[in-house]
Amino acid sequence: MLLQFLINGLIIGSIYSLVSLGFALVYNTTKIFHIAYAVLYMFSPYMLMSFYKELGWPLLLSFIIAVLITTLLSFLVDRVVYRPLSDKSNNIVLVSSLGVMIVLINLIAMFYGNETKVIKSGISQTLEIGHIIITYSQLTQFIVSLVICIIFLLVLKFTRFGIETRALRDDPELCMIFGRNIHKTRSLLFILSGAFVAIGSNLVALDVGMDPYVGMPMFLNAMVALIIGGVGRFEAPILGGFIIGILQALTVWLFSSRWEDAIVFLLLIVFLLVRPQGIMGEKGRQV
Amino acid sequence: MNYVFHLIVMLAIYFILVSSTNLLVGMTNLLSMGQAAFYGISAYLSVLALNVLHLPLIVSLVFVMFLTGVFSLFVSLPARGLKGDYFILATLGFQLIVYTVLYNWVPVTRGPYGIPGIQSPKFLGLVEISGLFPYVVFSLMLGFITWFCINRLIKSPFGRNLKGIRDNELSLKSLGRNTDRIKIEVFFISSLFIALAGFLYATYISYIDPTSFNLDESIFILTALMIGGTGGIKGSVYGALFVILLPELLRFVGLPDSIAANLRQIIYGLAIIILMRFFPKGLAGEQELK
Numbered sequence: 001m002l003l004q005f006l007i008n009g010l011i012i013g014s015i016y017s018l019v020s021l022g023f024a025l026v027y028n029t030t031k032i033f034h035i036a037y038a039v040l041y042m043f044s045p046y047m048l049m050s051f052y053k054e055l056g057w058p059l060l061l062s063f064i065i066a067v068l069i070t071t072l073l074s075f076l077v078d079r080v081v082y083r084p085l086s087d088k089s090n091n092i093v094l095v096s097s098l099g100v101m102i103v104l105i106n107l108i109a110m111f112y113g114n115e116t117k118v119i120k121s122g123i124s125q126t127l128e129i130g131h132i133i134i135t136y137s138q139l140t141q142f143i144v145s146l147v148i149c150i151i152f153l154l155v156l157k158f159t160r161f162g163i164e165t166r167a168l169r170d171d172p173e174l175c176m177i178f179g180r181n182i183h184k185t186r187s188l189l190f191i192l193s194g195a196f197v198a199i200g201s202n203l204v205a206l207d208v209g210m211d212p213y214v215g216m217p218m219f220l221n222a223m224v225a226l227i228i229g230g231v232g233r234f235e236a237p238i239l240g241g242f243i244i245g246i247l248q249a250l251t252v253w254l255f256s257s258r259w260e261d262a263i264v265f266l267l268l269i270v271f272l273l274v275r276p277q278g279i280m281g282e283k284g285r286q287v
Numbered sequence: 288m289n290y291v292f293h294l295i296v297m298l299a300i301y302f303i304l305v306s307s308t309n310l311l312v313g314m315t316n317l318l319s320m321g322q323a324a325f326y327g328i329s330a331y332l333s334v335l336a337l338n339v340l341h342l343p344l345i346v347s348l349v350f351v352m353f354l355t356g357v358f359s360l361f362v363s364l365p366a367r368g369l370k371g372d373y374f375i376l377a378t379l380g381f382q383l384i385v386y387t388v389l390y391n392w393v394p395v396t397r398g399p400y401g402i403p404g405i406q407s408p409k410f411l412g413l414v415e416i417s418g419l420f421p422y423v424v425f426s427l428m429l430g431f432i433t434w435f436c437i438n439r440l441i442k443s444p445f446g447r448n449l450k451g452i453r454d455n456e457l458s459l460k461s462l463g464r465n466t467d468r469i470k471i472e473v474f475f476i477s478s479l480f481i482a483l484a485g486f487l488y489a490t491y492i493s494y495i496d497p498t499s500f501n502l503d504e505s506i507f508i509l510t511a512l513m514i515g516g517t518g519g520i521k522g523s524v525y526g527a528l529f530v531i532l533l534p535e536l537l538r539f540v541g542l543p544d545s546i547a548a549n550l551r552q553i554i555y556g557l558a559i560i561i562l563m564r565f566f567p568k569g570l571a572g573e574q575e576l577k
Binding site for chain 1 (some may be wrong): 502
């Protein structure tokens, strides 16, 4: 029984890792508290549903189109809302991001309604290994998330884009002095982050459905995963995501699923007090 | 006329919420996303004071205010040293934990069923405050007390300390001020006033459930403050006026109910995006957010 919970924890943890990595792309490099990311998570499955269910397009094509549209939205949020505010304080950017979130959530609620929607109905097939039961959609979630995370880490390590991303994280000003076009890198990062979140949320929505308010809990888990992993490192959110997934599974096993969110935040507060730089972070001097 | 009375009570409640949030966000630059948690805690404490302990009005007000203040220590003590986004996350975490507890601790809070039939308080044990008109008087009284106190506070030496933390915490420290202590104090004071709003809300509506005190409510309060503008007390008045009166104006336009609620939110959202971009001081703020 415990093993089953642990495996469920790993699977949901892989989704947290992917979503958290997408957030880390933006947060590590631009330091924007990108709350609108929560809406991107909610937005993509609705696009998937429109194309797949209402227009009757094939699933894979609808999936790709939904990801592309979310990517475009992510790019636009940066271009239209964040970039003009680059000389303002971080809190002003945060408040604008809140505004974007409010607008988009309500637009979706207006057009699609507040209730929970399912994309694919029916019981999905399962894989049984001994006493452990895994559905095929869970398996897809796990494999896709893990593969994307690993590919990204390799890209980060070995390509020119990866080097520019890390340079942007370390010192944007110096990047500009060396004549790099940081706006281009930044736009690319927003695009990638939109793609990651869209893939993650589409996979989850195909499994369990969605409503206009699914974004915030996922965003908070992703944010906590980033913090406990360690801000500034791109491997860290992946580790943090798995930790949170397993912790939540254990909470469900020991108490009940009602305390999932509270336990995550308890963990966050413990980390903020004891080790604010996270597991993999290095202790920096605070000014 | 009843309609106008109702609006006045709601305005007073939101003015109190927004101006006490201004103490944290606008004066001290502590962007708290957990204001609705204190609002909720004080509303549930009001039930404890009135329905369970049967305290008289003044005593229960003091009881609720003091205990809500004590709860603020749960945030301010751990979060006092945190900077920027970490502070925001800590308050966000507090908000979610409080909401989860209110929602799931069914034996005590009745969870999602909410608590109906909250008794109206008795003034000096004689005059029962119930019905609309007494509430208008009562809420205006509390509103003015809040206005007076916070206005004095902003202009006092303590208020200058707060502005010092906002503008340059390091310099204030170098002048020998204990900034951690000041932050804890301002959190305490802010939640004292929020407790007034929670008490008013609980006794006026006479029914509370956890969904009135979730993260969306915190964001809503923050939105109102940003629209009005931070720093002075005038911004809080304008913010509360805007968020309470705009839905009523939209009502007269004659939109169907199903769209109206979402449309209202969309207008709030657009308003803060545009304000932050072009007028970061808000409608009547003294200082743009740092």
